[in-house]
Amino acid sequence: MIKIKLPDGNVREYAQGTTGMDIALSISEGLARNVLAAKVNGKVVDASLPINEDCDFQLLTWNDADGKSTFWHSSAHLLAEAIEALHPGTKFGIGPAIETGFYYDIDMGDKALSADEFKKIEDKMLELARQKNQYQRSEVSKADAIKYFTEKGDEYKLELLEGLEDGSITFYQQGNFTDLCRGPHIPNTGFIKAVKLMSVAGAYWRGDTSRKQMTRVYAVTFPKQKELEEYLTLLEEAKRRDHRKLGKELELFAFSEKVGMGLPLWLPKGTMLRERLENFLRRAQVRAGYSPVITPHIASKELYITSGHYAKYGADSFQPIRTPDEGEEFFLKPMNCPHHCEIYKTKPRSYRDLPLRLAEFGTVYRYEQSGELHGLTRVRGFTQDDAHIFCRPDQVEDEFMKVIDLVLYVFKALGFDNYSAQISLRDPENKEKYIGKDEDWDKAEAAIIKSAAAKGLPTVVELGEAAFYGPKLDFMVKDALGRKWQLGTIQVDYQLPQRFELEYTGSDNQKHRPVMIHRAPFGSLERFVAILIENTAGNFPLWLSPEQLAVLPISEKYEDYANEIFLRLQENDLRGYIDHRDEKIGRKIRDAEVNKLPFMLIVGEKESEQGMVSVRKKGEGDLGMMPIDQFISLMQGEINKNIVRFKE
Ligand SMILES: [Zn+2]
Numbered sequence: 001m002i003k004i005k006l007p008d009g010n011v012r013e014y015a016q017g018t019t020g021m022d023i024a025l026s027i028s029e030g031l032a033r034n035v036l037a038a039k040v041n042g043k044v045v046d047a048s049l050p051i052n053e054d055c056d057f058q059l060l061t062w063n064d065a066d067g068k069s070t071f072w073h074s075s076a077h078l079l080a081e082a083i084e085a086l087h088p089g090t091k092f093g094i095g096p097a098i099e100t101g102f103y104y105d106i107d108m109g110d111k112a113l114s115a116d117e118f119k120k121i122e123d124k125m126l127e128l129a130r131q132k133n134q135y136q137r138s139e140v141s142k143a144d145a146i147k148y149f150t151e152k153g154d155e156y157k158l159e160l161l162e163g164l165e166d167g168s169i170t171f172y173q174q175g176n177f178t179d180l181c182r183g184p185h186i187p188n189t190g191f192i193k194a195v196k197l198m199s200v201a202g203a204y205w206r207g208d209t210s211r212k213q214m215t216r217v218y219a220v221t222f223p224k225q226k227e228l229e230e231y232l233t234l235l236e237e238a239k240r241r242d243h244r245k246l247g248k249e250l251e252l253f254a255f256s257e258k259v260g261m262g263l264p265l266w267l268p269k270g271t272m273l274r275e276r277l278e279n280f281l282r283r284a285q286v287r288a289g290y291s292p293v294i295t296p297h298i299a300s301k302e303l304y305i306t307s308g309h310y311a312k313y314g315a316d317s318f319q320p321i322r323t324p325d326e327g328e329e330f331f332l333k334p335m336n337c338p339h340h341c342e343i344y345k346t347k348p349r350s351y352r353d354l355p356l357r358l359a360e361f362g363t364v365y366r367y368e369q370s371g372e373l374h375g376l377t378r379v380r381g382f383t384q385d386d387a388h389i390f391c392r393p394d395q396v397e398d399e400f401m402k403v404i405d406l407v408l409y410v411f412k413a414l415g416f417d418n419y420s421a422q423i424s425l426r427d428p429e430n431k432e433k434y435i436g437k438d439e440d441w442d443k444a445e446a447a448i449i450k451s452a453a454a455k456g457l458p459t460v461v462e463l464g465e466a467a468f469y470g471p472k473l474d475f476m477v478k479d480a481l482g483r484k485w486q487l488g489t490i491q492v493d494y495q496l497p498q499r500f501e502l503e504y505t506g507s508d509n510q511k512h513r514p515v516m517i518h519r520a521p522f523g524s525l526e527r528f529v530a531i532l533i534e535n536t537a538g539n540f541p542l543w544l545s546p547e548q549l550a551v552l553p554i555s556e557k558y559e560d561y562a563n564e565i566f567l568r569l570q571e572n573d574l575r576g577y578i579d580h581r582d583e584k585i586g587r588k589i590r591d592a593e594v595n596k597l598p599f600m601l602i603v604g605e606k607e608s609e610q611g612m613v614s615v616r617k618k619g620e621g622d623l624g625m626m627p628i629d630q631f632i633s634l635m636q637g638e639i640n641k642n643i644v645r646f647k648e
């Protein structure tokens with residue numbers, strides 16, 4: 001007998017050679033119908049694989065990330081089977097699961113695969129799925145494997161085989177299709193009930209631009225038709241909320257090829273939005289004891305040699321700017337930290353001066369390959385809401401917790417209620433990738449883990465994800481569509497203070513080295529605004545809206561009254577515009593709706609005679625006529641309702 005430990009801690013005994021499916025059946029038949037795979041001592045395996053030793057055991061269903069990716073990877077085999085049935089002779093590269101489905105890289109020779117054929121392939125996949133063919137695993141010798149794919153004439157699989165050891169090679173067969181694969185897979189194709197081919201794209205074999213370009217077929221599958229429909233609705237909604245589309249429609253930002261790829265131009269309305277975000281954080285930072293600083297956009301190469309950035313990124317980054325006469329070399333600033341270290345050094349510091357918190361909305365430039373650029377989320381020039389905290393080692397944990405408070409305040413104020421954090425630590429197997437002493441890393445890692453736990457943050461720990469100079473805590477938010485975005489980051493750094501030889505005089509009158517904490521709650525303003533647009537679909541909270549209201553005179557006759565009203569609103573710090581155009585009122589209202597104006601004030605004869613305004617509110621419609629003062633207090637009430645107070 002072997003001991004199987006279930007996730008709830010229960011230990012059950014089973015005969016040696018029992019399978020995940022046997023265990024599922026012993027619990028309930030309903031459960032067994034939903035089992036896609038199993039996890040044995042942390043490793044995902046086929047539910048049909050015999051288990052021969054005591055283990056930690058978990059059944060995987062569609063609701064587990066590993067279950068879902070097994071489902072999607074198995075679907076890639078089904079896609080290949082369908083394509084092979086329709087186009088005999090097709091050669092296959094690799095077919096992995098990805099975050100939203102799976103793909104298979106295929107080579108159809110002279111033939112091309114177009115979207116017109118998607119429906120035919122989907123139908124074939126469903127027809128094959130209905131046959132409930134098992135994914136049958138078999139171990140094969142390398143010689144037999146080579147023989148099989150040589151006869152089939154698939155040079156891609158033959159190349160993959162070259163990298164495999166004899167004795168470790170497995171085939172999986174479902175229906176008439178056999179693939180080289182290490183698995184695992186779902187029990188049979190019958191689990192796949194809904195199929196959608198999404199797109200095709202070119203993809204170089206093994207990502208090498210000198211190799212053959214294959215066709216990458218992207219698809220997604222689900223265990224229920226309803227789930228596919230929900231997914232497609234979500235995709236439509238995501239498209240509607242795409243920040244690149246809304247940014248253009250709402251005139252927030254633009255790109256110009258002449259200015260350069262990945263270099264956003266902030267238009268007046270986008271700038272208003274961005275400045276409001278900056279001011280919001282500035283005020284919170286003053287209350288949290290930060291001091292603002294400003295540093296230049298370029299700095300001498302020496303600075304980055306000292307910081308270590310040159311050695312690490314110099315070759316892969318924007319190349320130096322040279323002065324014509326002195327032959328000096330300057331780099332576009334990729335980070336603000338080295339500058340802040342130099343500010344620290346402008347005078348002697350004592351233990352009483354610490355922590356010193358320097359904050360800057362610092363614009364930095366980083367080279368990204370043109371293919372990687374994407375709207376405001378991946379750019380070549382962006383502004384970080386950066387700050388560096390220089391503190392004593394005994395203050396690290398406390399400062400770290402204060403930063404967590406500030407980050408959570410920002411999320412709350414901007415309506416991101418669903419957040420989690422990732423603790424990124426060193427890869428213990430590859431310590432040479434990181435600069436600095438072992439004991440410093442251990443201390444920093446412990447401080448992060450402890451403060452995140454003290455603040456009750458939901459966290460995951462990732463090994464090998466740390467920055468080269470220190471461990472970090474990255475915040476993730478889930479938006480209105482359930483998509484995950486990476487936002488702010490907090491990093492502990494023992495290295496830069498050492499490289500810049502930063503010091504303070506301790507209470508013992510001796511010199512000591514401060515610890516540095518890097519932090520940016522938004523991450524970058526560009527990225528944050530992109531996420532904010534997608535999360536709100538462009539319906540920003542009233543206090544952030546670039547334009548809060550539009551005054552719409554019914555005709556030219558009421559221009560003077562409209563101007564008078566607008567002035568009163570401006571005096572009360574409300575913002576927007578008067579629509580002076582010679583257009584019908586219906587048109588003016590429609591345009592204000594398209595521009596997502598939170599409030600519209602319609603003024604005509606009745607309004608001007610009685611000193612009133614007719615108010616329309618987005619999402620609620622007509623609020624009726626009211627005196628202007630009443631409208632102003634209504635607005636102020638709405639704004640205050642949105643504002644979350646910062647607590648020390
Ligand atoms: Zn496979």
Ligand SMILES: [Zn+2]
Pocket residue numbers: 335336337388518519
């Ligand atoms: Zn920094």
